[in-house]
Amino acid sequence: RAKKQSNNSYQFFNAAMHTQAMNRLTLETDLRKAIKHQEFGLRYQPIINLQNQQIIGFETLIRWHHPQRGTIDPDDFVPIAEETGLITSIDHWVFYQACQQIARWKSQVNHSDELRISINFSVQDLRKSTLLQDLDAILSEANLAGSAITIEITESILIEDIEQTTELLSQLAAKQIRISIDDFGTGYSSLNYLHRLPVHSLKIDRSFVSQMHANNSNYEVVSTILALSKHLGLTAVAEGIETPEQLQALKKLGCEFGQGYLFAPPLTVEAVEKQLCQNNSFVV
Ligand code: C2E
Ligand code: MG
Ligand code: MG
Ligand code: MG
Numbered sequence: 001r002a003k004k005q006s007n008n009s010y011q012f013f014n015a016a017m018h019t020q021a022m023n024r025l026t027l028e029t030d031l032r033k034a035i036k037h038q039e040f041g042l043r044y045q046p047i048i049n050l051q052n053q054q055i056i057g058f059e060t061l062i063r064w065h066h067p068q069r070g071t072i073d074p075d076d077f078v079p080i081a082e083e084t085g086l087i088t089s090i091d092h093w094v095f096y097q098a099c100q101q102i103a104r105w106k107s108q109v110n111h112s113d114e115l116r117i118s119i120n121f122s123v124q125d126l127r128k129s130t131l132l133q134d135l136d137a138i139l140s141e142a143n144l145a146g147s148a149i150t151i152e153i154t155e156s157i158l159i160e161d162i163e164q165t166t167e168l169l170s171q172l173a174a175k176q177i178r179i180s181i182d183d184f185g186t187g188y189s190s191l192n193y194l195h196r197l198p199v200h201s202l203k204i205d206r207s208f209v210s211q212m213h214a215n216n217s218n219y220e221v222v223s224t225i226l227a228l229s230k231h232l233g234l235t236a237v238a239e240g241i242e243t244p245e246q247l248q249a250l251k252k253l254g255c256e257f258g259q260g261y262l263f264a265p266p267l268t269v270e271a272v273e274k275q276l277c278q279n280n281s282f283v284v
Contacts, residue, residue, distance in 0.1 A: 024080065030066065031077060031086055039065050040090065042097055043266030046276065046284055047118065047237060047259045050251050055282040057116035057150070059259060060098040061266045062090070078122070087122045092134060095119055099142040099149070101269065106148070110280045118150040118180065123157045126168055135175070146175035152203065153179065155187025162193055173198035180237065185225055195232050201257075202229045206240025209260070213245055226253050 034040060044058035064072040081087040102117040109115075125131065139146060151172065158165055158181070169179055178200035181189070186205045204225050211218040222238070229236040238250050241260030250258060263284045267275065276282050 027077065027080055028084055031064075031081060031084070034064060034066070035086065035089055035093070037067075039067065040093065041065055041268075042094065042101070043268060044101070044272050045259050045266040046264045046272075046282075047116075047257055048263050048284060050238075050247065050255060050258050053263075053284055055276065055284060056114065056257065057118060058102070058272070059118040059152070059266075060094060060120070062094055062120075082122050082124060085124060088124050088128050091119075091121060091125050095135070096138050096141075099138050099144050102148055103142040103144050105272075105282075106144075108280075109277055109282060112282060115282070116148055116150055116178075118152050120152045120182065123153075123160060126153065126157065126165065131168070132171055132175075135172075135177070139175075146172075146177040150178040150180050150200070152182040154182045155184055155189045158189055158193075158197065159187075166193075166197055169198045183239075185221055191228075199234060201235040201237055203237045203239050204255075206260075209238050209240045209246055209250070210242060212249055219249070222250070222255075223253050226255055230254065 041063045043061045043063060045061060046055045047057045047059060048054065049056050062074050062078075064074075064077055066072050078087065081090055098117050098119050102115060106112050106115055128134070135146075139149070172179060179198065180201040180203055181199055182203050183205040184202040185208055202225060204222055208218045208221045208225075212222055213219070226236050235257060236255050238246075238255050238258035239260065241247055241250065241258045241262045243262060246260075247258070247262060264276070276284065
């Protein structure tokens with residue numbers, strides 16, 4: 001009897017695994033078509049100067065409008081795109097679109113000269129041999145300076161191949177492109193090399209910000225990251241600010257920049273222009 005039961009659960013497990021594998025396989029097939037059929041869309045989330053609530057820029061966040069499944073969030077397809085290598089063509093498209101968009105806003109909206117656009121990169125993007133030429137071509141087509149761009153990379157990417165990464169980040173820095181370390185605090189970066197890398201800012205992971213008041217140790221993590229960024233001469237951006245309490249606490253701790261639902265969720269181009277472009281100037 002015991003044997004039969006374990007046999008059943010084995011079959012059940014197997015069936016579930018099979019479904020999961022099939023699901024993944026179709027997503028992978030669909031992802032290849034998605035590029036060709038242009039099923040991706042972009043959202044832009046304002047990044048705010050916490051002292052004066054001015055918009056200093058936008059983070060570009062991808063969405064997949066799947067013809068059958070509806071909108072799919074990046075957490076559910078970026079990992080597959082990374083494993084299959086499709087991410088490099090997707091992010092090339094993202095970079096192109098985001099540059100065109102920010103260039104349009106810069107030319108159409110008053111007081112937008114300092115506006116910056118942030119783009120998320122995966123490790124495969126950094127390893128692409130033509131990356132620097134690709135970025136140059138896209139920037140010059142948009143008639144945009146490198147100083148308008150921030151590339152966000154997660155902490156774990158940095159330690160994978162520190163020599164090669166340092167070299168590449170220096171080449172990006174030479175173009176005035178800024179580097180921001182995303183989800184900071186969740187990875188394993190060592191202070192040992194952090195101060196040697198041409199990094200401009202640290203993004204404090206949402207998990208710490210959202211639990212700042214519920215959990216004292218998370219409050220301490222935020223406070224420590226802010227002290228660290230100050231010490232290293234970096235700026236800090238808090239992710240996922242949802243409440244006025246979080247905003248007050250972050251300001252008190254000296255955090256300069258932030259983003260989150262308290263100000264605005266990731267917005268469509270139309271929403272940015274309708275909600276934020278008052279008096280032909282960006283305000284939250
Ligand atoms: P991320 O770069 O850390 O982006 C922040 C995520 O937090 C976004 O999720 C954003 O929608 C969400 N968020 C922002 N404010 C709040 C808030 O106040 N509360 C809550 N609960 N969430 C908030 P999203 O758009 O689902 O993106 C997830 C991740 O997917 C991103 O994390 C990034 O790592 C990756 N990703 C997004 N777009 C791209 C892309 O174009 N290329 C690549 N390679 N990765 C991307
Ligand atoms: Mg990001
Ligand atoms: Mg992040
Ligand atoms: Mg995150």
